[in-house]
Amino acid sequence: MRVAVVGGGAVGLAVAGDLASAGVEVTLYERGELGGGASGRAAGICYDAFADPTDAAVATRALTRYREWDLLAPRPYVWVAREAEDARAVREQVAEMRALGLDVETVTPERLGDRYPTVETADLTACAVANDAGTVAPEAVVASLAERARTAGATVRTGTPASLTGPTTVGTADDETEFDAVVAAAGPATAPLLADQDISLALETYRAQVLVTEPVGASLPSLYDASREFYWRPRDGGVLVGDGAHAVDPDNCDPAADPAFVESALDRLRAATTLDPAVARSWAGLCTATPDRDPLVGRVADGLWVATGWQGHGLMRAPAIGEYVAQRVRGVAPRLDAPLAEQFDPSRFEGDEKFHPLGDPTADW
Template identity: 45%
Template sequence: MTARRHTDMHVAVIGGGVVGATTTLELARRGTDVTLFDAGDVADGASGRAAGICYDAFADSIDADIAREALSAFRKRGSLTACPYVWLTREGDDRNAEAMAEHVPRMQEQGLDVEFIDPADLESRWPQLRVDDVERAAIAHDAGFVETSNYTRETAQFAVAAGANLRTKTRASLDSSGRVDGEEYDAVVVAAGAHTADLLEAAGYPVPVKAYRVQAYLSTKTALANVVPMLYDATGSYYLRPRNGRLFVGDGTVPEEHDPSDWKQTADEWFVENCAAYLETALGKSVGEHRSWAGLCTATPDGNPLVGERAPGIYVAAGFQGHGFMRAPAIGKRLAAEVLGGDGIDAFDPTRFDGDETFDIVEGMSLEE
């Protein structure tokens, strides 16, 4: 692959999810000749099934900086619906309560608009929440949600308007020379979600990324959707947020590796039943099911994503543990800059692993680091 000025570079991006679409947009805006490939349509995969919860409440400085940058981009686009993000633990959950006690001060030291909130104050602000057994709670004021499919498709449209080429319904292949479907490129970005590991393995560039199932539940219409915050119950390991007059509930993680070409896309019966219990716990009343589904997330050995150059001219963006959408505007911008010769994100450097590591999948929504 020959180094060129970025205005002359020929770049392929494989994967029409939000990270791939954002990277394509950022490259196109810089005058790069870039083509975005997707096996289906834009936002067909994880990006279209994601919760769209966005916040900056991270104790780690790198994660917090990226989240702040992403939130700013969502606001600039006009895509973010402001909504506070509350997370809490319930009585008897000492482990998560201790984690909150450690993490919230670290967030505050970074200047994040985060604070503890007493259960009584939580109930006063949102009387619909059940707080009688809440042990500890915190609130991130700089938060909101985004409609994920719309945002991802809009990003791809902006990329095309900026000069990018879009090839949907094209199952791209990558070889060891960096050719995509036999065509030479100066750089290739693989941001194909659960299919990323297989694509890179076939080209001889293995990465330790495993796909795992997560599940989501959308309730019937309810007035409660207008009067509750975004919520993460660390004790129950579920989250909820308002969505078009309904309540979107997750997580339903199945911590087992799944074949990204052969997996169950409908929600499990146990998860649907659990969601009714989750809503009973959170709100003191159940809300019926409108529909439910499953999606695939990707995990890495240390819980941090792989973002950057895997081999000369071959870049990767994967392993976001369910936090990919909320960080996508910043990740895509930084990855595009690296492709064009800028610095990468050291903590996310994919070469920190050999690619053949064995590891257990750990739930992405967790107070543990």
């Protein structure tokens, strides 16, 4: 069997590695450098704290594989609320997650503050912790998955823009090659790639921003603040802080973070902790979204498969989704069960839906 994978991010590399490990002849095409899109700019937070059974199963499998590959650094994932409505949501989420068998729990603000003294807890109304969570270094993930794919026999072609001249035919500037199957995992470029075959995807793009501070010398968890709508994780001795998401034309995405985002993110970090760090660096990157916030994973034509629409969770899900897609392409029963096939099925949409990628109809779009 000969398979092409278009897209050299974490998902594409995971698919290629799993296929090649199963004896499939694989060629991966990446128009730039491996991990040059969303994967290389990801926050690298990984957790299983999902109330939806399918999302939880995908996340759990991804965490297991990251551990097997020695890429996951254990670190609790905390989410907190300040408003009463947000607090109710946190408690309901924990109950649903525990019903799925996940190692999550609510903790008092006082207990959270005792464990992490630099976190300001005075105005918190609810706190929850996912104990099986961790963090990964995006560049290490990309390098490891690329080496795994190459070692298994995959051909990895970087600096090679690819197009589809047929559902299973890949064209480049130098050649045109027919495959038994093609997997399109090219992030925002997936939609125009499939448009060449008159296949429309319900996919929109938005821009997300992060910064990393100078070293802070403090012990911190990964944390999402549901009321102030931002997150952080320790990174390189400092703190990576993320938010600043907004809709954008994917052809005109500034890779530099906005000064207003940097200022507001620092203000929120200072208000939520005792820290007052300087910024070491910041950046922006593109993410993909779907109308229901679930990804598009599955077959869209004979021999043509798609994996995109991650809503910022592509790196976190890559090991599990890569395994799932590789198994489906090979025609073997996937480890992850049937609900995923239906829930993530690309054909659940017509493909011409108009929606705001951040789910806010009042926002500028």
